[in-house]
Amino acid sequence: MEGFKAELIVFRGLPGTGKSYLIELLQHALPKMYRVSRDDTRAQILLQPSYSDEEKYLCNDLCATMVRFLLQNGSGSGVVIDGFSFTKTKDPAEFIRKSTQGVSRRVNVLLVDCSCADKMAVRRIVRDIGTHPAGDRNEALYSRQKAIWEDDCSAFCSKTYRFTHSATGGGGDVELVESCVCAGDMCGEHVCAVRVLLNTDDAPEEERKPQQQADFIAGLVGRQQ
DSSP: OTTOOBSEEEEEOOTTSSHHHHHHHHHHHOTTOEEEEHHHHHHHHOSSOOOOHHHHHHHHHHHHHHHHHHHHHOOSSOEEEESOOOOSTHHHHHHHHHHHTTOSSOEEEEEEEEEOOHHHHHHHHHHHTTTSSOTTOSHHHHHHHHHTOOOOOTTTEEEEEEEEOOTTSSSOEEEEEEEOTTOOOTTOTTEEEEEEEEEOOOOTTOTTHHHHHHHHHHTTBSOOO
C-alpha cells in the first residue's frame, strides 16, 4: 500500500464489531480528521426516532451532504464515517458515490471492513444497551443484519488487503488478498477505493491490538498531493 493516501475513510461491519472504538482511537491519532456519524446525526435531529427506513434514508442523505461539503471545503486531514453497517455490497458504493459527487478532484477512499466472532459482537451490544446512541441496536438487529450480509466488494474496490496485528509489537503485517483490475465505477469515475480487512476480536493478552489497527489506518489517511 506504499504511497496510497485516502481522505475518505468508510468503516463497515455488523453492530458490535468495534467500528466506533477504532474510530475513537483513530481520532486521537488524527485530531484534525472530521467524523460524520449517522447515529449522532439521528440523535441531533430526531427527538423520538423510530428507526424506520425513511429515517435511515434521511440520515444517510444528510451524512453524504456533510461529507461532500467537508471534502470540498474542509481543511482537515480527512473524513471518517461511523454509525453505518453497510450490509449489502452496493451500500458503501452508493454512499461513497453520493458523498463524492461534485467534488472537483480525485478522491481516494479506504473501506475498513471490521469483523469478529458472533458471540463477541453480541456481548458488546448487550453491554452497551442504554448507553449507545442507536436505540435499536440489540441482538435482534445483529441477527437480521447478519442474515443479509454480503461480503464481496470487488466490484468497486481495486485492491483488498488484510492487516494482521503483531503480538510482539511493531507495525503488524499487511497482505494483499485480492486485486481487481476491472473494478467498476460504482462509486463514481473520480474515486479510487481500496479495502482493508480487520479482525476485531478481543485479545486480552494483546492489549495493543486495537491501537495497532488504528495506527495502521492513521498511516493511510491524508490528501493526495
